[in-house]
Amino acid sequence: MEADAMTPSSPTATVLKTEEAIIEEIERGLADIKAGRTVSHEAAMKVLRKIIDAETWPD
Incomplete structure (x- = not known):
């Protein structure tokens, strides 16, 4: 078998x-839940809603 x-x-x-990367983010989120964050x-x-209301929407 070739190396390629x-x-x-x-x-x-x-x-x-x-x-x-997705798995790492999920694990980070689960740790946040366990820590009460x-x-x-x-x-x-x-x-x-505050952020959306503050935005100026193009016509």
Whole structure:
């Protein structure tokens, strides 16, 4: 078997890196939940509505 056959293709390597980053972010989020670093849906939506209301929308 040639060495090239053992090396992941560039798209495969990119997908693996992306999936690894996603898993790391999920783990970080789970750690935040365990540590009590959360915001209620209502509180988050209140902040988002203020941001949206402050924006100027193009015609």
